[in-house]
Structure formats: C-alpha cells, structure tokens
Amino acid sequence: MKPSLLATTRLFTEIGRDFHTRGWVLGTSGNFSTVVSRKPLTMVITASSVSKGDLRPADVLTIGANGAPLGKSVARPSAETALHIAIAQSRGAGAVLHTHSVWSTILSELHGAAHGLRLSGWEMLKGLEGVRTHEHTEWVPILDNDQDIPALARRVVTVLEQGPAIHGFLLRGHGLYTWGDDLAQARRHVEILEFLLETTGRMHAFRPK
Amino acid sequence: MKPSLLATTRLFTEIGRDFHTRGWVLGTSGNFSTVVSRKPLTMVITASSVSKGDLRPADVLTIGANGAPLGKSVARPSAETALHIAIAQSRGAGAVLHTHSVWSTILSELHGAAHGLRLSGWEMLKGLEGVRTHEHTEWVPILDNDQDIPALARRVVTVLEQGPAIHGFLLRGHGLYTWGDDLAQARRHVEILEFLLETTGRMHAFRPK
Amino acid sequence: MKPSLLATTRLFTEIGRDFHTRGWVLGTSGNFSTVVSRKPLTMVITASSVSKGDLRPADVLTIGANGAPLGKSVARPSAETALHIAIAQSRGAGAVLHTHSVWSTILSELHGAAHGLRLSGWEMLKGLEGVRTHEHTEWVPILDNDQDIPALARRVVTVLEQGPAIHGFLLRGHGLYTWGDDLAQARRHVEILEFLLETTGRMHAFRPK
Amino acid sequence: MKPSLLATTRLFTEIGRDFHTRGWVLGTSGNFSTVVSRKPLTMVITASSVSKGDLRPADVLTIGANGAPLGKSVARPSAETALHIAIAQSRGAGAVLHTHSVWSTILSELHGAAHGLRLSGWEMLKGLEGVRTHEHTEWVPILDNDQDIPALARRVVTVLEQGPAIHGFLLRGHGLYTWGDDLAQARRHVEILEFLLETTGRMHAFRPK
Numbered sequence: 027m028k029p030s031l032l033a034t035t036r037l038f039t040e041i042g043r044d045f046h047t048r049g050w051v052l053g054t055s056g057n058f059s060t061v062v063s064r065k066p067l068t069m070v071i072t073a074s075s076v077s078k079g080d081l082r083p084a085d086v087l088t089i090g091a092n093g094a095p096l097g098k099s100v101a102r103p104s105a106e107t108a109l110h111i112a113i114a115q116s117r118g119a120g121a122v123l124h125t126h127s128v129w130s131t132i133l134s135e136l137h138g139a140a141h142g143l144r145l146s147g148w149e150m151l152k153g154l155e156g157v158r159t160h161e162h163t164e165w166v167p168i169l170d171n172d173q174d175i176p177a178l179a180r181r182v183v184t185v186l187e188q189g190p191a192i193h194g195f196l197l198r199g200h201g202l203y204t205w206g207d208d209l210a211q212a213r214r215h216v217e218i219l220e221f222l223l224e225t226t227g228r229m230h231a232f233r234p235k
Numbered sequence: 236m237k238p239s240l241l242a243t244t245r246l247f248t249e250i251g252r253d254f255h256t257r258g259w260v261l262g263t264s265g266n267f268s269t270v271v272s273r274k275p276l277t278m279v280i281t282a283s284s285v286s287k288g289d290l291r292p293a294d295v296l297t298i299g300a301n302g303a304p305l306g307k308s309v310a311r312p313s314a315e316t317a318l319h320i321a322i323a324q325s326r327g328a329g330a331v332l333h334t335h336s337v338w339s340t341i342l343s344e345l346h347g348a349a350h351g352l353r354l355s356g357w358e359m360l361k362g363l364e365g366v367r368t369h370e371h372t373e374w375v376p377i378l379d380n381d382q383d384i385p386a387l388a389r390r391v392v393t394v395l396e397q398g399p400a401i402h403g404f405l406l407r408g409h410g411l412y413t414w415g416d417d418l419a420q421a422r423r424h425v426e427i428l429e430f431l432l433e434t435t436g437r438m439h440a441f442r443p444k
Numbered sequence: 445m446k447p448s449l450l451a452t453t454r455l456f457t458e459i460g461r462d463f464h465t466r467g468w469v470l471g472t473s474g475n476f477s478t479v480v481s482r483k484p485l486t487m488v489i490t491a492s493s494v495s496k497g498d499l500r501p502a503d504v505l506t507i508g509a510n511g512a513p514l515g516k517s518v519a520r521p522s523a524e525t526a527l528h529i530a531i532a533q534s535r536g537a538g539a540v541l542h543t544h545s546v547w548s549t550i551l552s553e554l555h556g557a558a559h560g561l562r563l564s565g566w567e568m569l570k571g572l573e574g575v576r577t578h579e580h581t582e583w584v585p586i587l588d589n590d591q592d593i594p595a596l597a598r599r600v601v602t603v604l605e606q607g608p609a610i611h612g613f614l615l616r617g618h619g620l621y622t623w624g625d626d627l628a629q630a631r632r633h634v635e636i637l638e639f640l641l642e643t644t645g646r647m648h649a650f651r652p653k
Numbered sequence: 654m655k656p657s658l659l660a661t662t663r664l665f666t667e668i669g670r671d672f673h674t675r676g677w678v679l680g681t682s683g684n685f686s687t688v689v690s691r692k693p694l695t696m697v698i699t700a701s702s703v704s705k706g707d708l709r710p711a712d713v714l715t716i717g718a719n720g721a722p723l724g725k726s727v728a729r730p731s732a733e734t735a736l737h738i739a740i741a742q743s744r745g746a747g748a749v750l751h752t753h754s755v756w757s758t759i760l761s762e763l764h765g766a767a768h769g770l771r772l773s774g775w776e777m778l779k780g781l782e783g784v785r786t787h788e789h790t791e792w793v794p795i796l797d798n799d800q801d802i803p804a805l806a807r808r809v810v811t812v813l814e815q816g817p818a819i820h821g822f823l824l825r826g827h828g829l830y831t832w833g834d835d836l837a838q839a840r841r842h843v844e845i846l847e848f849l850l851e852t853t854g855r856m857h858a859f860r861p862k
C-alpha cells in the first residue's frame with residue numbers, strides 16, 4: 027500500500043530538516059517527490075519556492091503525469107516537476123530527491139566541460155543499489171543548466187537512456203538529482219553521492235590539476 | 236497586521252539559534268531587525284553585545300527612526316542600528332539580517348580591494364527576490380569597515396542608491412548584510428548568499444589567482 | 445555484568461545518531477559491535493545495509509564466533525562481521541567501531557601507497573588508551589580494501605600482530621577501524637583518530653607534497 | 654553571589670555539549686573551570702579524562718589553590734588544573750575555558766616557530782573584552798607543549814605577565830586557552846578566537862606562505 031499524503035509529508039519534513047541542517051537545501055533549493063501510483067502516474071512533490079528546512083502540509087501536493095496539481099491546491103508544484111516525472115517514468119523510480127550542496131555545485135562546475143565525472147574504487151559506492159564491489163566505476167553525468175524545463179527534461183531522458191547504470195546526475199551550477207525504489211533508498215543515494223562528491227572535491231587539492 | 240514584539244522575539248530566537256549553530260553569528264556578532272511601522276518608522280532590533288544563539292526577551296527592543304529605544308529599556312540597541320535604519324528607509328526593506336560567517340569574512344577580504352564581487356551562473360541566485368534565471372549576475376558590493384557608524388550608514392545609502400538591484404553587501408572583515416520584505420525572505424537571502432560565498436571561496440582553490 | 449541487548453541497542457543508537465550527524469556513517473556505511481561473552485565468543489553487532497543514523501532494535505543482532513546469528517534473526521549481520529570478530533579475538537577488544545568519514549577516506553588514499561601514516565607530537569594522542577605523552581608516535585596502518593572478507597580478516601590479524609601498540613587502522617578508500625575495552629573507550633578512540641586524521645589532512649595543504 | 658556547584662555543572666554541561674558538537678572538545682580534550690571564591694582561591698573544574706560532550710555531576714569537582722580536591726571526591730581534577738589556577742591568579746579571571754579544535758591545533762603548528770600569531774583588522778575582535786575597534790591587533794602567544802604541567806604553568810604566568818593585553822594563548826599541537834570575568838564572557842572569547850583562527854587558517858590557502 028502506497029504511503030498516504032500525510033505520511034509522505036512527515037517523511038519529506040524529516041528529510042528536509044536533516045538536509046537543511048547539512049546545508050544541502052538552503053534557500054528554497056532542493057525538491058523531493060515520491061510516486062503514489064503508476065497508471066495513471068501520480069506523484070507527491072514539494073511545492074515551488076518553499077524552504078525544505080521546515081516543510082508544512084501546505085508545502086506538499088499531489089500531481090498527475092502532466093505535472094498539474096490534482097484537486098484544488100494553493101501551492102504550485104516545484105518548477106522542476108518535469109524532471110521528477112521524467113525520472114519516475116524513464117527509470118521506474120519510486121522517489122526522486124534533488125539536493126543542492128556546496129560540493130555538488132562545485133564539482134558540477136569543475137567537471138562541467140567534461141560532461142561528467144567518474145567515481146571509482148570507493149567502498150562507499152557499494153551503498154548504491156545493485157553495486158557489489160568498490161571496484162565499480164560510477165559515471166555521474168553533468169548536464170548544462172537550463173530554465174527551459176521541458177527541454178531540460180528531454181535531455182534528462184536522453185542521459186537516462188544512454189546511462190542505464192547511473193544512479194544520479196548533476197545539473198551544472200545547480201546540484202544533484204538521484205532516485206530510488208522508495209524514499210529511504212533515494213535518501214541513501216543522496217548521502218552516498220554527496221559524500222563521494224565532497225571527498226572527490228577535497229582530493230582535488232592534493233592532485234595535479 | 237504587524238507581528239507583535241513577542242512574536243518577533245520568537246522568530247529572532249529561532250533564527251539566532253540556527254545561525255549560531257552554523258557559525259554565522261558567533262561571539263556577539265550579527266544583528267537582526269524588522270520593521271513594525273513605516274510612518275513614523277519603528278523597528279524591532281536585537282540589543283548590543285548579546286549572543287544571538289540564545290536570545291531572551293530582554294535582548295530585543297523597539298526603536299524609532301533616530302535609533303533610540305521607544306519606552307524604557309535596559310538594553311541598548313545594536314551598535315549598528317543606523318545601518319538597519321538606512322536599509323529599511325532606503326530600500327523599503329521589512330527586515331534586515333546581518334551575519335558574520337567565516338566565508339563571508341574571507342570573501343570580503345579577498346575581494347575587498349575590488350570593492351565587490353560578482354556571483355554569476357548559479358541556479359541558487361534564483362532564490363533572490365525578483366531573479367528569474369541562473370544567467371543573472373549579482374554584484375555584491377564590499378564596503379570598507381568603519382567604527383564611525385553614521386559615516387558608514389551614509390556610505391551604505393550611497394551603495395544602495397548606486398546598486399538598486401543588489402540584494403546584499405559585505406563589510407570588509409565584518410560579514411554580510413542582506414534584507415527582505417519580511418524575516419522569512421531576509422533569512423532566505425542570508426542562506427543563499429552565504430551558500431554562494433562559501434561556494435565561491437572554495438572554488439578559489441581550483442582557479443588561477 | 446554484560447550490558448543487555450536492549451541497553452547495547454540504545455548505546456548503538458545514540459552513537460549512530462551522533463556519528464551520522466557528523467557525516468562519519470553516511471549511507472549504510474559504518475558498523476558497531478560489542479562483546480557480550482568471551483567463552484564462547486558472543487558479540488552484538490549492527491545489521492548489514494542499515495542506516496546508522498536511526499537504528500532500531502531490529503537492526504542489531506547477536507552473533508557467535510563464526511559470525512552466524514544466534515537464535516532466529518530477520519537481519520543479517522554486517523558484511524564486515526569477520527573483521528569485528530578478528531579484532532575482538534586478536535586484541536581482546538570489548539567493542540569495535542568502524543567509521544567512514546570524508547577525512548579518513550582521503551587520508552587512506554593519500555597514504556595508501558605507504559601502507560600507513562604516522563601521527564606524532566599531538567596532545568590529542570594522549571586520549572588513546574595507554575598513551576602518556578604527546579611525544580608518542582602512533583602508526584596507523586592502511587590495508588588495501590578487499591571484498592573477500594575472510595582474506596581481509598586474515599590480513600587484519602597480521603597487522604594487529606605486527607603492531608601490538610596500534611589503536612586503529614584504515615582500510616583504503618573505506619575508512620577507519622578502532623576499538624576499546626568498552627563502547628565508551630572505542631568511541632573516544634574514534635573521536636581522537638577522526639580529529640587527528642582531519643587535522644593531518646588539512647595540514648597537507650600547507651606542506652610541500 | 655557565586656553560582657553553586659550544581660548551577661556550574663549545568664553551565665559546564667551546556668557548554669560542553671555545544672563545544673563537543675562543534676568538534677572543539679573531542680575525545681577527552683578540553684577542560685573548563687570557574688572561580689568560586691578568591692581568598693582562599695576555590696575553583697570548580699572538570700575532572701580528568703571525561704568526555705565534555707555529556708558531563709555528569711560526578712565529572713565536576715571543587716579544588717583549592719594547590720589543585721587538590723576539597724572534600725572527598727572520586728574524580729581527579731583535570732591534569733591541566735595548574736594552568737587554570739595560574740590564569741585565575743595571574744589574570745584575576747573568573748572562568749577559564751580550554752578548547753582543542755582542528756583549526757586552533759593547526760594554527761598552533763603553523764605559527765609555532767614564531768611563538769605566536771597576530772590577529773588584526775577583524776571586526777570580530779571587538780567582541781574581546783575591552784577591545785573597541787577592528788583596528789586592534791591581538792597577539793596570540795603560542796607556547797611549546799609540555800607534560801611537565803608545573804613547568805608549563807610557570808611559562809604561562811610569564812606569558813601572561815609579558816602580555817597584559819592578551820585574551821588567550823595556544824599550546825602547540827594542543828589547542829586554545831582563554832578566559833573571562835565569568836563563564837559567559839569566557840565562552841564568548843572561545844567563540845571569537847576559534848572563529849578568527851579558522852578564518853586565518855583558511856586564508857592561508859590564498860596567500861603566499
């Protein structure tokens with residue numbers, strides 16, 4: 027049974043408070059979603075322009091496959107709703123989390139010209155669903171940022187199709203998108219990818235550039 | 236209806252605790268204000284020389300347009316009261332927040348000789364009121380620090396008049412001033428500008444200087 | 445009298461919450477154990493693939509000297525159970541803690557080719573059991589990571605036998621193992637070694653490499 | 654009226670929890686004291702070898718001018734009790750706080766050969782008692798570390814006599830000592846000096862060395 031809107035709001039609130047404390051969703055950055063049903067696609071998503079550090083019931087709403095709110099809603103869905111829908115549909119993800127940390131932002135810029143970065147040899151990779159060894163190489167694509175969200179969503183679909191094994195991607199100057207079968211798995215992926223991006227960023231200081 | 240002094244104190248206390256935990260208002264640094272009425276200008280402001288990590292009702296007071304306390308008050312208003320009044324009057328701001336983080340202090344020094352720094356291309360900029368795209372360029376003026384507060388307040392007014400689009404400025408070796416229509420918006424601007432200053436500061440390590 | 449499973453679970457939960465907040469056990473990384481009895485060896489250990497930030501009773505289980513759960517258990521013991529057993533047996537440790545911080549991961553990589561690093565001259569070393577002066581030199585071995593845990597456990601035993609004075613070791617790209625007579629001492633060793641690894645890592649930026 | 658032992662324990666506990674969270678008193682590092690009476694000198698001080706993150710009544714004790722516990726006490730006073738007494742006597746301080754952060758440790762090493770470092774031009778300096786302008790220059794002496802505490806205490810007295818304007822000093826590889834008229838002022842000095850040491854440390858990365 028799918029979690030109710032209230033239970034999802036509670037989970038979003040808890041995740042939001044934790045991520046906000048860590049500096050991963052400052053300002054109104056970041057957005058969270060979860061899939062309620064598949065046919066037709068129905069998702070619960072955070073509203074546009076709200077702080078994720080102190081989410082209230084009015085900050086969370088239900089949307090359909092076209093991104094429009096179901097039922098009457100004062101709140102507007104996140105401006106990046108189309109990206110969440112693209113990931114849910116293309117990947118079959120049950121939950122999508124977008125964070126916007128200092129390190130994910132820096133890495134997206136440092137490796138932006140290469141359109142991605144490789145994470146390899148880290149034990150932490152084993153926490154990504156389906157990865158069995160630290161010898162795994164994870165490719166994290168980096169997409170140029172865009173205010174034309176439908177166009178960006180089409181590029182996201184292409185990246186997902188070209189990289190069936192990826193667990194997340196970066197938007198340049200804009201942070202991280204990752205997902206999972208459910209919110210707990212997506213949150214685990216956030217923690218792992220944020221950890222590896224910070225580690226990689228700090229390691230740069232010790233390497234020839 | 237304007238928030239009462241008690242409600243404002245509660246908001247200041249919550250903001251102060253959060254900022255103190257993040258290291259943005261250590262010692263007795265930082266100060267907060269909000270506008271109660273416009274004609275005549277009446278503001279609520281934190282007292283001088285108190286820790287913002289654990290604000291008490293006695294640490295918050297009401298002042299008039301000349302910066303003097305209204306009614307009898309044991310506490311003295313913040314030494315930087317004139318800057319808050321200048322911003323409230325010149326900008327029409329409803330709330331002013333001053334933070335003093337490690338990164339805002341460092342950036343104010345690194346770019347002090349240039350009298351400001353540019354923030355450009357970051358998605359996070361979109362959280363600043365009125366900014367619609369990451370292609371926005373935000374100029375953050377840096378003013379030399381001064382213990383002559385009336386003189387500093389006059390320079391602040393000049394900077395605000397010369398930069399009608401700015402959302403904040405740095406005092407050299409002294410941290411960040413930002414504002415908003417209300418406390419929630421001003422707090423959002425603090426989070427966004429502190430994030431971008433930290434990101435910019437950490438990026439310096441990867442760039443030719 | 446040995447602590448009961450419930451009391452141990454409470455301690456693990458408290459340690460896990462603190463370490464998770466500090467970023468030392470993100471994702472499903474890290475694992476904790478404590479010795480319940482010696483003959484035969486019985487340990488309480490965290491389960492495999494659970495977040496240490498919010499441990500529940502079902503996430504903690506009792507195992508025997510062969511690493512198999514005692515009694516029926518839904519949870520599987522940590523994949524690294526054999527390392528905990530090796531340390532408990534070879535060292536007589538009463539508790540073993542594994543953390544996986546950004547700095548321990550970075551240091552394990554920077555000094556991996558040298559198979560270890562020296563910590564010397566720091567007052568903080570005196571918090572390690574049996575160390576009486578900051579003039580102490582602590583050798584922290586670094587072992588190559590391996591998914592063959594029995595093989596890794598044998599190498600751990602060798603390292604422990606060759607370094608009777610060591611208080612912990614790093615797995616390359618995988619973080620820190622340390623231990624103590626009880627959980628409080630092991631936790632103290634985690635704090636001290638994580639502090640010294642962060643200090644050493646940040647110092648690298650100021651030294652010729 | 655001097656605070657009772659119970660009230661002091663509560664304040665130590667609150668300060669310890671905050672400093673521990675910030676990573677300023679990890680392991681068993683750091684110690685806190687406050688003066689109860691002057692003639693004869695009586696102080697309350699944290700016990701040796703306890704975590705400051707979770708202080709209990711048994712972790713705090715009363716001592717006389719010779720550093721010995723007054724009344725029967727299971728706990729031993731901090732190994733560095735003589736330094737606290739030297740500061741209380743030589744400076745007339747009402748409270749002494751010792752922290753041991755990553756940045757104070759690094760700075761004590763980077764500037765150890767120069768026997769001190771200068772903090773100058775920072776607004777944050779104005780939070781130090783008696784400082785009226787950011788144009789102030791604060792000299793922070795650095796003493797070589799020593800396990801001979803009486804000898805170290807004599808060197809501390811010399812440093813205090815030679816620097817009547819100083820607000821704190823560093824022990825090399827060992828962290829910061831500061832003080833104040835009372836615990837609140839000493840805590841403010843900790844926050845300010847830790848802030849300025851972190852700022853100075855991070856600034857090193859941008860300067861010719």
